[in-house]
Amino acid sequence: MPPPGKLPDVAAAAGRFLKKWPARWKETDGRKKKKFYLLSGILAGGLLLLAGWYQFTAPNAWAVIINGRQVAVVTSRVDVNQVIQDVLKERGAGSYQGLQITDQVDYKKVRVNPREIVDGQQLKNILQGTLHFVAAATVITINGQPELIVRDDSIAEAVLAELKQAYLPLPGNGEIQEVRFLEQVAYEHRPARPEEILSPEAALARLKGTSPASQEYIVKEGDSLWTIAREHGLLVDDIRAANPEIKGERLDIGQRLRLTTEKPLLQVMVVYSQEVQEPVPYDVKVETNTDLLRGQERVKQAGSEGQRLVTYQVVTKNGVQVEKKVIQEQVLKEPVTKIVERGTRVVLASRGGSGRLAWPIRGSITSPYGYRGREFHSGMDIDGYVGQPVGAAEAGTVTFAGYDGGYGRMIAIDHGGGLVTRYAHLSGFNVRVGQQVSRGQVIGYVGVSGRTTGSHLHFEVLVNGSFRNPYGFLN
Numbered sequence: 001m002p003p004p005g006k007l008p009d010v011a012a013a014a015g016r017f018l019k020k021w022p023a024r025w026k027e028t029d030g031r032k033k034k035k036f037y038l039l040s041g042i043l044a045g046g047l048l049l050l051a052g053w054y055q056f057t058a059p060n061a062w063a064v065i066i067n068g069r070q071v072a073v074v075t076s077r078v079d080v081n082q083v084i085q086d087v088l089k090e091r092g093a094g095s096y097q098g099l100q101i102t103d104q105v106d107y108k109k110v111r112v113n114p115r116e117i118v119d120g121q122q123l124k125n126i127l128q129g130t131l132h133f134v135a136a137a138t139v140i141t142i143n144g145q146p147e148l149i150v151r152d153d154s155i156a157e158a159v160l161a162e163l164k165q166a167y168l169p170l171p172g173n174g175e176i177q178e179v180r181f182l183e184q185v186a187y188e189h190r191p192a193r194p195e196e197i198l199s200p201e202a203a204l205a206r207l208k209g210t211s212p213a214s215q216e217y218i219v220k221e222g223d224s225l226w227t228i229a230r231e232h233g234l235l236v237d238d239i240r241a242a243n244p245e246i247k248g249e250r251l252d253i254g255q256r257l258r259l260t261t262e263k264p265l266l267q268v269m270v271v272y273s274q275e276v277q278e279p280v281p282y283d284v285k286v287e288t289n290t291d292l293l294r295g296q297e298r299v300k301q302a303g304s305e306g307q308r309l310v311t312y313q314v315v316t317k318n319g320v321q322v323e324k325k326v327i328q329e330q331v332l333k334e335p336v337t338k339i340v341e342r343g344t345r346v347v348l349a350s351r352g353g354s355g356r357l358a359w360p361i362r363g364s365i366t367s368p369y370g371y372r373g374r375e376f377h378s379g380m381d382i383d384g385y386v387g388q389p390v391g392a393a394e395a396g397t398v399t400f401a402g403y404d405g406g407y408g409r410m411i412a413i414d415h416g417g418g419l420v421t422r423y424a425h426l427s428g429f430n431v432r433v434g435q436q437v438s439r440g441q442v443i444g445y446v447g448v449s450g451r452t453t454g455s456h457l458h459f460e461v462l463v464n465g466s467f468r469n470p471y472g473f474l475n
């Protein structure tokens with residue numbers, strides 16, 4: 001089928017004939033000329049009739065047929081191929097590789113009412129809405145799944161490189177050891193429609209998960225909104241928002257749902273090492289000092305932080321740190337241990353000058369410390385009435401509060417530095433074992449428990465486990 005614009009040209013043949021004609025005419029005689037005139041007249045009349053018939057019945061246009069369907073009628077003056085080229089150009093032929101139409105285009109000579117004939121511009125408009133285009137393209141597959149389409153391999157490479165770049169540590173913040181995708185990335189090549197082909201920016205956004213990726217889900221038996229949401233890492237509300245046609249909980253098997261996720265398609269794992277100067281904390285060492293009072297502290301040596309150069313190996317996934325370990329450490333400056341002296345001296349020698357124990361109760365001494373004949377009295381007895389409050393002779397820790405044979409109800413207080421005081425024959429306790437008490441604090445009450453004949457307080461002082469005369473310690 002010849003394309004329009006190339007109908008057979010009869011004008012040239014006619015021209016050649018007319019050129020030779022005058023010479024022939026001179027050689028012809030009169031009768032022959034008469035006969036010729038007659039024949040010419042008949043011929044001319046016939047031709048005129050023929051021309052008239054042709055005028056009304058012959059094909060006057062070309063039908064343009066796309067995929068077997070007539071879409072337009074044009075005059076022979078319209079170059080349809082050129083119009084198709086123009087349409088391709090407008091669809092962005094320069095932006096795609098080998099953009100072409102996939103349609104079968106045919107032409108047929110037809111006779112139509114001239115009003116049905118369209119011009120080139122109208123044909124272009126019609127073809128723009130009719131033709132189908134494809135271009136060569138690169139499909140990026142992730143774990144074997146085709147995920148997105150770009151124009152060519154070099155754009156795919158550039159997009160993937162930019163994605164890796166986006167998750168690298170800032171310059172100067174580390175030395176990169178490894179950058180890779182956790183997923184398997186590959187390319188496939190196939191023709192694609194221009195609208196399927198993503199720009200590099202759109203492809204990058206999809207890979208990062210910053211632009212929502214839509215996918216279709218077909219409801220199968222046993223599905224519920226909740227199970228679908230869970231399987232796709234979505235919320236039920238996300239699915240409802242994307243599929244407003246869902247009413248209530250009802251889903252039909254075979255129903256198509258749009259699922260929109262903003263999950264990154266690729267995870268970039270980066271391993272890098274990082275050198276950091278860090279302070280090293282100092283230790284605190286406590287030493288006892290018998291010259292200092294109990295509870296007093298003195299800094300013998302100020303501590304100071306050290307400095308170290310640590311090399312960490314850091315692993316990130318899409319910029320989020322998932323691992324950090326020390327691979328090398330160099331001490332630049334040792335820390336200086338802080339030494340604190342803690343006093344252990346109690347009231348024995350002095351307390352506020354006098355350094356004496358307080359009287360647990362006020363009263364007369366009914367039996368002093370020491371030998372009474374052959375019997376040794378390990379404490380001193382102070383007269384008191386049942387229920388009379390007994391005060392601690394000095395601050396300390398209660399180490400005993402209970403019944404102990406001849407002592408009856410007894411309390412022992414450790415004042416530190418080897419000094420212990422004991423209070424016996426009590427009627428009741430006001431403290432528990434382990435309790436810290438202050439000087440003069442009521443610890444219990446005078447009684448008659450244990451081996452005793454009357455109500456009094458048996459008061460003992462021990463230094464490093466040996467009995468001492470309490471009297472010498474009291475104010």
Ligand SMILES: [Zn+2]
Nearest residue numbers: 379380381458
């Ligand atoms: Zn006694």
